[in-house]
Amino acid sequence: MLTSAQIDRVVATALAEDAPWGDLTAEVFLPADARATARLTAREPGVLAGIDVARAAFRLTDPAIQVTDRVADGDRFEAGTVLAEIEGPARALVQAERIALNFVQRMSGIATLTRAFVDAVEGTGTRITDTRKTTPGLRALERHAVRCGGGVNHRFSLSDGVMAKDNHLAVLRSQGLDLTEAVRAARSKLGHMTRLEVEVDRIDQIEPVIAGGVDVIMLDNFSLADLERGVQIVDGRAIVEASGTVTLETVGPIARTGVDVISSGALTHSVRSLDLGLDATVAAGA
Known part of the structure; x- marks a missing residue:
């Protein structure tokens, strides 16, 4: 099983690599009190994996960010499907965005390819x-x-x-x-x-x-x-x-x-x- 401790360890390392001293762009462009909402949306069909990993990227950046799942790990989806909605402080949200996407995109790619293999031997x-x-x-x-x-x-x-x-x-x-x-x-x-x-x-x-x-x-x-x-x-x-x-x-x-x-x-x-x-x-x- 994928544990929260495993997730946090990997995600924390990735966040530290990506923004070791914070997100300079967000700090100079976005007001400190600005808030943002975002949608994680599929641009092609697939199978979801890694939503908890993406959630950890936002949570470890700022616990005030809220992630609401619309699709669960293991579910198939079509292009255009909203997979999750994210809301919280704008600076933290855009800081965590790339790391969250990197993980969920790769993990969903693995899940999608695996499902194709499984379907082929059905x-x-x-x-x-x-x-x-x-x-x-x-x-x-x-x-x-x-x-x-x-x-x-x-x-x-x-x-x-x-x-x-x-x-x-x-x-x-x-x-x-x-x-x-x-x-x-x-x-x-x-x-x-x-x-x-x-x-x-x-x-x-x-x-x-x-x-x-x-x-x-x-x-x-x-x-x-x-x-x-x-x-x-x-x-x-x-x-x-x-x-x-x-x-x-x-x-x-x-x-x-x-x-x-x-x-x-x-x-x-x-x-x-x-x-x-x-x-x-x-x-x-x-």
């Missing part, structure tokens, strides 16, 4: 998940956006689960270690609540890994035919994850091979921020 039973290819420092926010789009999250960090990838296996081979025994040895060191996943890139690696007792097997950069064959070999003995250059065009055919999970780094590393606008009206204070 009816197959396959789940769409993200990867660790996230923006440094923004993982909690970007993972929340994936969930808003209907996806699920992979392990949050290297500390959350065991996932042996190609470089791990290369080290094992260089030491002359048997793959099955290496997986069994790793399994013996884990508590019963911790899952073990191993990535393979060849069909002949599947049985040795399964014999070692994995919970999840990742079939990396397999052809569609090899994915189908891999699912048949595993035969329900482990969760099957497909990965490797997954795109919106390929995710549907991959899902129809029968894999349980498809992971895609594109959900976070190749996303386009959604076009949202924040237009304010400023009036003198009473």
Whole structure:
């Protein structure tokens, strides 16, 4: 879950970067007692994510700013939809505007792309998940956006689960270690609540890994035919994850091979921020 502490930490850093000594433009152009109202409006269709992050940008700039949601995280919207209304001291509102928009635009872009992936595999039973290819420092926010789009999250960090990838296996081979025994040895060191996943890139690696007792097997950069064959070999003995250059065009055919999970780094590393606008009206204070 995305917590208020996570949000405040990231947003406070962004605000300090953007206005380390205040907003000089607002201070010289806007009266100190001026108030403003603004609407966060969609300029294209999408799925919303990050409204609480945008709210934090305004709140941490000035607690007197009020943000009223009109659309909730995870909701679809059309172009022209008013997503939120903001009201408060004008100087603070325009100071926080860019940071609020930056976060909600990026997060909504992730949610919108994720929803497109989820829609593309509808009816197959396959789940769409993200990867660790996230923006440094923004993982909690970007993972929340994936969930808003209907996806699920992979392990949050290297500390959350065991996932042996190609470089791990290369080290094992260089030491002359048997793959099955290496997986069994790793399994013996884990508590019963911790899952073990191993990535393979060849069909002949599947049985040795399964014999070692994995919970999840990742079939990396397999052809569609090899994915189908891999699912048949595993035969329900482990969760099957497909990965490797997954795109919106390929995710549907991959899902129809029968894999349980498809992971895609594109959900976070190749996303386009959604076009949202924040237009304010400023009036003198009473």
